Amino acid sequence: MTVDLRGYYTVREVCKLTTLSRQTIWRMVEDGRFPPPVELTEGRGRIGFSIPAVHRWLADKAARPHEKPDEERP
DSSP: OOOOOOSEEOHHHHHHHHTOOHHHHHHHHHTTSSOOOEEEETTTTEEEEEHHHHHHHHHHHHHOTTOOTTOOOO
């Protein structure tokens, strides 16, 4: 199966992929430890997370299996 790495994930999809809660995702975005979302529809509140950016973040986490999501890097 081929995964298309273009486009955007919803917050719900990001939570499912990462197994993190919405609150943790937003806290990590605020702290600069997770890729920020992009506004998809101006003024309508529709946002998405870049699929390539989320997959890069996941790959980085896989390379650091003992680091907890809420730990800060030195």
